[in-house]
Amino acid sequence: MNHTVLFTLAFGILLSLLAPVPGHAHKVRIFAWEEGGTIKTESVFSGGRPAKSAQISVTSGQDRKLLLSGKTDDDGMFSFPVPATAKENQSDLEITVNSGDGHKNSWLLEARDYLQTTGNGTPPRPPPVAPDTFPGQPTTTPDLQQKGTVSAADQAELYNIIESALDKQLGPIRRSLAELQDKKVSLQDILGGIGYILGLAGIAAYFKSQKNQ
């Protein structure tokens, strides 16, 4: 008898190791962040496994129009450049992942979170000296104007360098910030849930005992 049990156990474990897609998660989650003009998304199942080749669709927050869609790679990543229409309308992006087996989740990337740094060549606000260099201004002398242009160009370049360096530095931080927004299961939740169950049992027992009398 004992041998049969052992055999079944060993067989079961062996089979589960060989099975191509073991396990099934409770939910899939997605988080997105902006890094140097592209929006990166990462999709993982609740166990921590990346969601491979899951369907990603990006819709604009206001008019719910589908902007683009794609599939995640082997690491559950999917990245795309900031859509031009979204940049114009300053609309929030709703990024939805559908893993195809009944799990779906979405992440709302607000416009202010990705528009701040999508500059890459065009700073959202020109540096303070820039107004001096407008060619239309009659008061500036030619050589002063030229000097102004140079320094403005330098500044723009500097701005870009700082921008891209910051992006490189801040990318991972944005990623972990986005990841942190996901609520993890805590011990309090579990104990609270068990407490609710016991409370319900008490209520049920009360009503059933009333009936017995």
Place this chain on the structure above:
Amino acid sequence: MHISEGILSPPVLIAGAAVAAAGTAIGLKKLNYDKVMGVSILTATFFVASLIHVPLGPGNVHLILGGLMGILLGWSCFPAILVALFLQTIFFQYGGLLVLGVNTTIMALPAVICFYLFRTWFKKDGKKRKLAAFSCGFLSILISSLLVALALSLTDKGFIRAAELIVAAHIPIMFIEGIITMFTVSFLAKVQPEFLQINDQ
């Protein structure tokens, strides 16, 4: 096993909710004073079981324990699973409130089916009981995955494709559930035989 919010079409949601409501009503009616504590303990077990991830191969699996609930509770597994899923939804965002009915049906209906299929075998001792327990654990997951596939296919994908994907994903869990149900039942039969017989009245 938890289908997320916003995937299923309204008719599927309504059908699932109707089955869950009927099952819960029957379950609550069959529940008597002596059973309440047993039901709540199993509810708590079910609530916690799916949180414990066992790393296995490249991924994780977690227990569902549908078969065990069916054997021990019969129809009362409907309210038990409903409560546990509701708490999982609000505490951990598994599934959703609108799909609660469908998710309850997916996990509780196979448990009830297994209960009726194998209940006579449980009264017998020894090998047959063990086999029945294993089959309960195994079959409840198999039928659950088929129900998930059915629910999904009624909404968009072809049934065969969805069923393949989901059944394949659950094969390891079927064996593990079967084995765990078998051990739990033989343990209970030794230590607390009246717990197994609570459905006999």
